[in-house]
Amino acid sequence: MSPTGSIRSSSRRDLGIAVVVFGWITIMLVTDPSSGLGEQWTYGAATWFVLLWLLLAETPLVRTQVAVVVAFATAVEYTFSLGLKVYVYRLDNIPAFVPPAHGLVYLCALALGRSPVVHRWRVPLVAVALSAGAAYALWGLLGTDRVDVLGAFWFGCLVAFLTRGRSRLLYVGLFAIVTYLELLGTWLGVWEWQRFDPTGLIEIGNPPSGVAGGYGWFDLAALTVAPVLLRAWERLTQIGRPER
Template sequence: MLRHFPSVDIICVHHKRDYIIAAVTFFCVAFALINDADATLAEQKVLGSCAWVFLAIFLLGETKEIRVQVAIAVCFATLGEHFASPFMGGYTYRFHNVPAYVPPGHGMVYLTAVALARSGLFLKYARKITVLVVSVCGLWSLWGVSGLGQGDAVGMLLFCVFLIYLFKGKSPMVYLAAFFITTWLELIGTAVGTWQWAAIDPVLGWTQGNPPSGVAAWYCLVDAVAMGGSEPVMNALKDIKLWASVKIRKYAYQSGNDE
């Protein structure tokens, strides 16, 4: 099963940029969520503006493909946030809204998963990290359905989905890295009361933890959509650029003839 991941003898190159992106994002997530615990709507907007600035700076050093992936992740995740929270009530933010820092935050989270996935550290210890993640998340899910807590049947379901992403998905390293940053933000966000997951899932009617143990699966969905959608979007952009170029040349030619 671990053959899906890089072998231990792989040659790894450590790029400082990958670790800087991860470190800054982990810090910014904690800073934003802790401060938002008693922030006003105006202060949420300030946090959002700062998040956009950080994301823009990070993207300056990325390829066009990664930038497109981040844009897709932001759009898809933002739509998902509005559907799952204000509309469905699967979890609720303090002001029953989607805070201003959440859309750019999703971009930073996705980029962090990509940066960690390609980092020398993760590539070198991929199999050991996988065993650690599956063990921790598995035990967490078992505790959730053991009856010792409030109950977390949804968490166990999501854990199974997470395993499918991890061992059958096209980008297992990204999903593996996503577990760390998403677990970090979910534990902090729910602990300080920035948002709270519903005790009973509004769709399945099952018990749900705060947060669900397999919550990383939702973020893996965002990652999968971002990576899968980048090529079609880039091809569409190329077609639009080509069409525009042809139209401009045609217009220039006709204008020259009219003169």
């Protein structure tokens, strides 16, 4: 295959991943309000299947990154939702589809960030994400009945990721998918953010305007921890093997 053909194929696959993730998350969120625990477990199993299917063609590094995101995000879910009640799900639980969905969100952002089409429009897309995020954060502070302080703080994190991060286009993709799912999920009542944090001092929007900046810490964990884990695993698997 020619270099041009290879680039086109890669771009189609990356954009295809994004379409699958956006579509699957939409299906889950739209159907969840009328679902019980049994249906949530079914959606959870199906979401794991979609995630593992998409990972079949990925490198060991990407698979490890996704595993780190799922582990880190699940710990955060149980701490800040079930424990501290910063946000609560409709059935006061962690729906079974949430942990694998975090993996899908990361994979979607990664696929968009590495897509040749997105790279071609790198500068304007970063500018659009920053401008849209700033407008949303300002609206969260001044335009609603909640003064969304947490959202503004997280937007500051997003600015840092977009301007100083090692994988800036990944955060462009993250801004798109996370803003979409948070707006849709809260609008449908799948989850709700409480008005204040546990201290009662920090007001929170529903959803926080810059929530993609909060998700960005999951991605930062994946980008920094996964290579270390993969190297450790490779060294471990080499132990006991005869030298050639």
